[in-house]
Amino acid sequence: MGKSFDVPLNFKNKRNALETLCLQTARMESSDAAALAGYYVELAERDFIKPLELEWKYIRSGLIQEISRRLDPTVTDYILPGLHVAEIYLETEKFDRAVDMVLRHIEKCGEDALLRQIQSCALMQKGDVGAARRCLSMALFNDPSLCRERFLRDKDIETEWRELREKTNTQLAWIELPFVLWKKDLLPIRGNSVKFERFINEEIEKSKKIEESILFPKVHFIRLLYLAELSRQRNAELDNLVEYRRDMERIDPEKFAEYMDVIRQLEKKKNNH
Known part of the structure; x- marks a missing residue:
């Protein structure tokens, strides 16, 4: 007879979290993109998902792919407060589409620091460093407090960001970032x-x-x-x-x-x- 052993608590927590996630997403099988996007935004803050912290990037990627699949192609605006269709296109590597959505929104509604950062990120992914930094400049000199770490894809700028964040809190680090980058000729x-x-x-x-x-x-x-x-x-x-x-x-x-x-x-x- 084989030797029995105790299942680690962390494994049990992960299994329970995964079961809950599967049940919840199954209930949303027929939901539209906006409803699924709302679930995605709330999910990161839910306690039950915390044991899956290491797996979160894969869960997040899967949800964004599914939101993209359900997205009405005529939608060109924010799906929810803080979540614009440009972000969905960026995360699914449709970079030209992401840039187009940003430009359409700004033409219609005016400047938006977060969207300029998303535009910068998409351009950086396409290899256009100069244009990416010019767009990031328009994000950070507008309102750096609206920007997000996951949209920083410029290695030199990421390095400066990490050094700032180690010295102070995240909010203040964002506010200080444009001045630091300008001094070092990284933000035109x-x-x-x-x-x-x-x-x-x-x-x-x-x-x-x-x-x-x-x-x-x-x-x-x-x-x-x-x-x-x-x-x-x-x-x-x-x-x-x-x-x-x-x-x-x-x-x-x-x-x-x-x-x-x-x-x-x-x-x-x-x-x-």
Whole structure:
């Protein structure tokens, strides 16, 4: 007779979690994409799924594939708050479709930091590093707090992100990331999007009226930095540049000093050439 042994508790927990998952997904066999997407979003927060932490990426991938299969191809918007069809196309490696969905949404509804990051991720997967970083710039100089770690696919930027996250909490790491990347010449500021520049100007004006900058000074600072850099590069908007820099110094004197150090280095390098 074979020797008996105790089944590890972790194995039992995994088995129970898997059984529950199978029962729940079976009940959703005829549900539409939106209902399944709602289940997917909630699932990550459910206690019963925690024993399957190591298996989560496979579960997640399977659910996204199924959402994609059920997705109405005419849908071009958010399926749920925080889950856009572009993300589904990105995760199923339909990168051109993901970019198209982002551009359609922004054309219709205006700038969206999360969608710009998804666009950046799709372009990076296609190997277009320059375009990917330009799109990431539009995400991070808009509102970095809306961005997500899983959409960072640029190795250099991922390295900087991990170093920041080790020093502080995740939310603050996101807010600090654009300034750190800009200092290291990893996040380009280029005046190639008049609409985005206009959007940032409008957001700054809104902040002045409702005092939002008091609550989000770091976001306000990086938006000002974006406009200040465009003015400096054009060398024809000195009044605006002075105003942007004055506001930056008022919001964060220490970071402004860092900013000016970088500018002096850039100007010195430019003059030497």
